[in-house]
Amino acid sequence: MTMLDLSQLDRIYLATGKTDLRKGIDGLVTVITEQFALDPYQSTLFLFCGSRKDRFKGLLWQKDGFLLLYKRFEDGRLQWPRNQAEMRQLQPAQLVRLLQGWSIDATIHDFDPAHLRLQQKNNVV
Template sequence: MLRMTPACPVYLAVGATDLRNNIDGLIVKIKYQFKLDPFTPAMFVFCNKARNKLKIVFWDKNGFWLYYRRLDSGTFHWPTKNDGNRTIAVTEQQLSWILDGLSMEQKAAHPEVLARKII
């Protein structure tokens, strides 16, 4: 079971990542390639070239979690380009859609209501 903290940022590594990397190798990518702090309470998600495997790195108080998911059939809808950026910040809902085999942009989903008013 993937455990997320409330309002936990999620960063997707755009394109393919060599998933032979272990936690330490992925942390180096987070720190030096993405210029992000791997010790922040955030999830960093990586996908292989075939788009059938994912790794998620997450710092939790005194150690790193490494979640690994391999599909027996099908692929993940994974972003390949993002205007030169190496990561995309997504919501927990968008990550759930990706894990369920859906695109992270669901046109039929209810949009967020930004107007806060009481009738």
């Protein structure tokens, strides 16, 4: 059995939105080629998530055939982008974030220093 070495991948693609996870290898190859016009026979990991965010499938061509990955989380859910059906290229660090339950998009929340203004107004610093 070979381990999946992310450093050996040319690319990692994530299909945003929902994919029917009843599809097997041939069905996912069809999605890759027909819906996204990409070549599944490269050293590329393609990731798909269904309507439930607690599981996903991955498809990877290895020199002698396809490797189909399936992961189901017992606790927790994936932060899977649902905005539209597109293929989005990921960096290995983003894949790690996704698998840890974090969003692949780094977010910066607006900071409203209202409490600081209130402290200054009351001369409490």
